[in-house]
Amino acid sequence: MQLALECSTKMLGQIQPFADFDFLLTHLVLQDEAYAEFYKSSDKRRFLDNSVNELGTPETLENIKKAYEKVKNNSETFIVSPDFIGDFKKTLEMYVECIKLFQDTPVGLVAVLQGSTYEEAFTCLRFYLQIHNGKTLYLSVPYDICSKKTDPPELMALRRSLVVSNIPSSVQIHLLGFSDIKEFWWYKGKSNILSLDTGVPVLLGLQGKGIEEPLEAKSKPTLELMEGLPLTKENYGTVCRNIALFRTYI
Numbered sequence: 001m002q003l004a005l006e007c008s009t010k011m012l013g014q015i016q017p018f019a020d021f022d023f024l025l026t027h028l029v030l031q032d033e034a035y036a037e038f039y040k041s042s043d044k045r046r047f048l049d050n051s052v053n054e055l056g057t058p059e060t061l062e063n064i065k066k067a068y069e070k071v072k073n074n075s076e077t078f079i080v081s082p083d084f085i086g087d088f089k090k091t092l093e094m095y096v097e098c099i100k101l102f103q104d105t106p107v108g109l110v111a112v113l114q115g116s117t118y119e120e121a122f123t124c125l126r127f128y129l130q131i132h133n134g135k136t137l138y139l140s141v142p143y144d145i146c147s148k149k150t151d152p153p154e155l156m157a158l159r160r161s162l163v164v165s166n167i168p169s170s171v172q173i174h175l176l177g178f179s180d181i182k183e184f185w186w187y188k189g190k191s192n193i194l195s196l197d198t199g200v201p202v203l204l205g206l207q208g209k210g211i212e213e214p215l216e217a218k219s220k221p222t223l224e225l226m227e228g229l230p231l232t233k234e235n236y237g238t239v240c241r242n243i244a245l246f247r248t249y250i
Contacts, residue, residue, distance in 0.1 A: 001175075001187075001250040004047065005243065006199030006223055009035045011231050015202055018243050022046035022075075023197040025223075026059040029067040040071040047110065047197065050082045053142070053177065054221045058082035061094070061101050068107070076108075080140060083112035088124035096131070110138045110174060113163070118146055121163055129171075136172060143177035143218065153179035153215045161186040164193070179218045181211060184249045199223055201246045205239030206231065211246050 004023035007015040009032055016022070022044045028035045029048070039046065048068055050058035059067075064079060081098040083091040091114040098109055111128050115121030128137055145163050147156045157180035165186060167173060175196040178184075187193050199222035201211050206229040231239070 001193055002195040003243075003247065003250060004195065004197035005202060006197060007202050008223065008226050009038070011202070012038045014231060014236065015239070016042070018240070019044070021195065024048050024067070024071065025051045025054060026064050026067040027051040027055060029071055030059075030063060036067075036070055040073055043073070043075055045076040045078075046071075047078045047080055047174070049080045049197075052083055052085065054223060056085075058084065058094075061097060064098075065101060068102075068105070077106070078108040078110050078138070080110045081112055083114050083142075085142075085144070086114065086116040088113075088115040088120050092124060092127050095128070099131075108138060110140050112176070113139055113141045113145060115146060118163065121146055122166070125167065125171075129168075136170075138172045138174065139167070140174040140176050141167075143175070143179045149219050150217075153218050154182070156180070156218060157183035164190070167192075177222070179215060181214075181246070181249055187250075196250060199226065201242035202226065202239055203229075205242045206235050208235055208238060210238070211242040 002020035004021050005015050005019040006023065022039055022042050024039050024046055026048060050064060052058040061082060079102055082094040091112060095111050102109060113121055113124055115124050128139065141160060141164055143160060144156055146159045161183050164173065169192050171192060173193045177198050178200060203222050203226055204211055204213060206226060
């Protein structure tokens with residue numbers, strides 16, 4: 001499983017060399033020139049995300065297109081279609097619009113699984129499979145699928161693992177974040193889980209904690225929790241150890 005790491009702009013130079021690919025947030029590309037310039041100069045494969053986890057609602061397709069144009073280079077690029085937390089119908093509608101908007105650009109599109117219940121989530125999946133009609137579906141699954149952000153992290157992880165375990169092996173899966181490291185024991189041998197993005201190893205390291213220490217909550221975005229936490233000589237070592245140990249789990 002390939003790994004992308006989330007961190008604040010001031011830490012990009014120290015953290016991103018440990019990542020296998022880039023995971024960009026649309027709102028930061030548009031708001032932060034240093035952030036945008038860093039990723040524009042990167043030659044790694046990249047995902048351009050819609051920022052729903054950070055903003056509560058996704059950036060518009062128009063803003064995602066602007067962000068894409070701003071950081072566009074020769075790197076292989078995937079666009080994470082706008083999704084609406086718990087609303088699979090609106091998420092599906094936006095995916096169809098995303099296909100239309102980016103059909104003439106050299107990007108891959110990543111669908112997002114949504115739904116407030118298992119029934120809704122798998123209804124969403126069936127529609128994606130119908131849209132692709134036998135062609136490869138690249139599907140991202142949020143850490144809070146079928147959960148509320150105020151739920152215990154271990155419960156979020158269990159619910160997502162149950163969803164992921166029932167997705168056909170023909171579907172290529174990207175995991176959007178994670179909430180409990182024990183979740184990855186359920187994914188042993190699932191070769192269609194290709195990638196993951198997270199800032200948790202970095203956040204815990206900045207707090208002086210190890211990757212195996214459980215998260216207390218996922219009610220706030222990881223990037224928000226990083227704000228105000230300086231990267232020091234001491235905690236940088238903890239961050240690096242967390243990333244290395246985390247790779248043994250994934």
